[in-house]
Amino acid sequence: MSQVPVIDAENLQKVYGAGGTPVVALDHVTLQVHQGEFVAVVGASGSGKSTFMNLIGLLDRPTGGALRLDGVDVAKLTPNQRAAVRNRKVGFVFQGFNLLRRTSALENVELPLLYAGVSAHERAEAAKRALTQVGLGERMGHMPNELSGGQQQRVAIARALVNQPALLLADEPTGNLDSTTTREILKLFVDLNVNHGITVVIVTHENDVAAVSRRVVQFKDGRVVMDGPPPAEWTPAVPAPWHAASTTPASEVA
Amino acid sequence: MNLFTLLRLALRVISRNKARAMLTVLGIVIGVAAVIAMVALGAGAQQNIAKQIASLGSNLIIIIPGTTNIAGVRGGGGSSTTVDVDDIDALRREVKSITHLAPANRQQVQIVAGDANWGTTVQGTTPAFYVVRDWRTDVGTEHSELDEAAHNKVCVLGKTVAAQLFGTDDPIDQWVRIKKVPFRVIGVLSSKGQSPMGQDQDDTVVIPFSVFRQRLAGTQRDQIQVAYAAALDADSSQAAVDEMTAVLRQRHHLRESADDDFSIRNLADMAAASREVADSMTLLLGSIAGVSLLVGGIGIMNTMLVSVTERTREIGIRLAVGAKSRDILVQFLVEAVVLSAFGGAIGVFVGWLVARLLNDATGWVTIFDPSVAALAFLVSGAVGVFFGFWPARRAAQLDPIDALRYE
Structure with a gap:
């Protein structure tokens, strides 16, 4: 782990409400995530975990501290460069899927390529590949409202993957899904991490989801209060290769 | 995004709400139709005057005693x-x-x-x-x-x-x-x-x-x-x-x-005077038409503002997957221009129709001038750019996270 970290947050700070009483959402968070890690960010609602994700996804701007993605200080980026990072380096998956309504699955997945300036033909090819990868090869022409929640989330994951980003950020990706679908989505994340080398950071408040990861970062009141392997008493929702290597495999505890 | 993609997107969005689109462009339709019909009527009147004056003889001067x-x-x-x-x-x-x-x-x-x-x-x-x-x-x-x-x-x-x-x-x-x-x-x-x-x-x-x-x-x-x-x-x-x-x-x-104790009239002057009257009529009617184009433009601006608000989440999603603010600006601008150009096209047709019907019903000579039609169409497009710019800029200036959180 001597390379440049994918995510390098240093004293990252986010304070809301410049006018009245300021609310500190993120309080001097220092955290590094390296290439190929599978990290779960946990914490109660309001702990700052989503704020942290929005900052590293460049959807929001910090009010203090420094953030480097692949060694690049994002504070120095122009708005267009920030858009390019969102487009190419980071794939974001939301709890509410955030698909465009009345737009087919294929076109939703094509969207990042559209802004990357890829030709129509290549867009369609890449989007089909991504949809096939998430197991939705058969339903490309469907509109989001014709798909189940799990299928919609797969479309969203395909969209996040289509530009082949190094980093996949997922903010409560299984929050709206039942347990069966949750397991399918998590298997997909594990596969992307293990077989495609994509760094995965996933926000969740469910222990069994967090337990799938290799590393759990717990937020409380805007600070990191714990950073390490998942506690042994948490049961992973799906198995991952690293569970077997662990001294106390989660499956044995269950 | 290339122009073709943008146009396709704009047409799709507009066709989702046809009734609203029609009502929005009504002002432009009326404005452009008024311009076309009025200019056709003015040109017809001018041709009439020119023909009648020419019928008196070219370079004619009339000398009258008294x-x-x-x-x-x-x-x-x-x-x-x-x-x-x-x-x-x-x-x-x-x-x-x-x-x-x-x-x-x-x-x-x-x-x-x-x-x-x-x-x-x-x-x-x-x-x-x-x-x-x-x-x-x-x-x-x-x-x-x-x-x-x-x-x-x-x-x-x-x-x-x-x-x-x-x-x-x-x-x-x-x-x-x-x-x-x-x-x-x-x-x-x-x-x-x-x-x-x-x-x-x-x-x-x-x-x-x-x-x-x-x-x-x-x-x-x-x-x-x-x-x-x-x-x-x-x-x-x-x-x-x-x-x-x-x-x-x-x-x-x-x-x-x-x-x-006599008077000498130069027909060229008479022709100029008549033409001046016809010109000022055309100008007057044209400015009324211009006002309705302005009102039409405000209609488009209003609809585009509503549309930007309604589609805040969509804008947020687009920004989140890597749209630059310029992409959003262009998207909404193209939408406004497509709307107003659509209105302009209908307006040209309606204006042409009104000119013809006036001709048939009243016998007034109307002359439909394709270059005026082209100009009116271009102006309607320009109205779209002008009145679409502010809503598009509002869309483009949205912050990704605020837009995504918008309910």
């Missing part, structure tokens, strides 16, 4: 006595910037041919008349200087008179009687249609000036009711008016301070 009142002269008959045949001879001699000069005296007469008769105006004039008025014969010949010199009793009929007296028969070499004097018909004039004052110019009979003086003028044989002159060309017509004015003033011994 004061400046044209109507008074026309009705007066013998009341105006200030220009006589010697004046005409002097003008012919001394004014170099005219090519022809034709005195024309007229009288209301009853003309008889066999058992048909017709009340009309007989004009006694010289052969120069045909040139100056640019009014030639369709059938037969004009009367000549020989006819003038020999006092030949020949006449040239206007189209209306020929039709009234002879119907479809050939009137050439037939005899007609004017004030009991027999005249041989030697020609029929081509049709001139209505004068700018709305009279039927074809309801007339032309006889030699010398014969008119001898047989019809009575005691007023030296007086001139009206004279027509042709300037060398359009540019010299004002010079001709000035020269003729100078000659006549000198001959009439008018003092420096005295008003002219």
Whole structure:
């Protein structure tokens, strides 16, 4: 782990409400995530975990501290460069899927390529590949409202993957899904991490989801209060290769 | 994103809410249609005026005795006595910037041919008349200087008179009687249609000036009711008016301070005046149309603002997957332009239709000008850019996280 970290947050700070009483959402968070890690960010609602994700996804701007993605200080980026990072380096998956309504699955997945300036033909090819990868090869022409929640989330994951980003950020990706679908989505994340080398950071408040990861970062009141392997008493929702290597495999505890 | 993708996206979004799109562009439709119809109407009126003025003869100058009142002269008959045949001879001699000069005296007469008769105006004039008025014969010949010199009793009929007296028969070499004097018909004039004052110019009979003086003028044989002159060309017509004015003033011994006792009208000026009236009407109607385009533009701005608000989440999603703010700006701008250009296209069609219907229903001449239609269409597109810019900029300036959180 001597390379440049994918995510390098240093004293990252986010304070809301410049006018009245300021609310500190993120309080001097220092955290590094390296290439190929599978990290779960946990914490109660309001702990700052989503704020942290929005900052590293460049959807929001910090009010203090420094953030480097692949060694690049994002504070120095122009708005267009920030858009390019969102487009190419980071794939974001939301709890509410955030698909465009009345737009087919294929076109939703094509969207990042559209802004990357890829030709129509290549867009369609890449989007089909991504949809096939998430197991939705058969339903490309469907509109989001014709798909189940799990299928919609797969479309969203395909969209996040289509530009082949190094980093996949997922903010409560299984929050709206039942347990069966949750397991399918998590298997997909594990596969992307293990077989495609994509760094995965996933926000969740469910222990069994967090337990799938290799590393759990717990937020409380805007600070990191714990950073390490998942506690042994948490049961992973799906198995991952690293569970077997662990001294106390989660499956044995269950 | 290329233009094709943008247009496809805009069309899809617009077609999702057709009723709203139609209502939004209604203002533009009305504005553009009004512009097209008004300009078509204005162009038609102008063409009418130009045609009527051209029917009087090119580079025509009219000399009328008496004061400046044209109507008074026309009705007066013998009341105006200030220009006589010697004046005409002097003008012919001394004014170099005219090519022809034709005195024309007229009288209301009853003309008889066999058992048909017709009340009309007989004009006694010289052969120069045909040139100056640019009014030639369709059938037969004009009367000549020989006819003038020999006092030949020949006449040239206007189209209306020929039709009234002879119907479809050939009137050439037939005899007609004017004030009991027999005249041989030697020609029929081509049709001139209505004068700018709305009279039927074809309801007339032309006889030699010398014969008119001898047989019809009575005691007023030296007086001139009206004279027509042709300037060398359009540019010299004002010079001709000035020269003729100078000659006549000198001959009439008018003092420096005295008003002219005659009036000389330059047709080019009359044409310019009429054109000015038509132009200012077009301008007035055009500005009303412009106001409705403005109102239409505000309608588009309003709809686009609503659309941006409604689609805040969509904007957030687009920003989150890597759209630059310029991409969002262009997307909404293209949408506004497509909307307004769509309205413009419908407006062009409606305007064309209104112009045609007006033509059919009222007989007003309307001229549909494709270049005006193209201009109106382009302006409607420009209205889209202008009024779409602010909503598009609002969309483009949204923060990704705020837009995503928008409920």
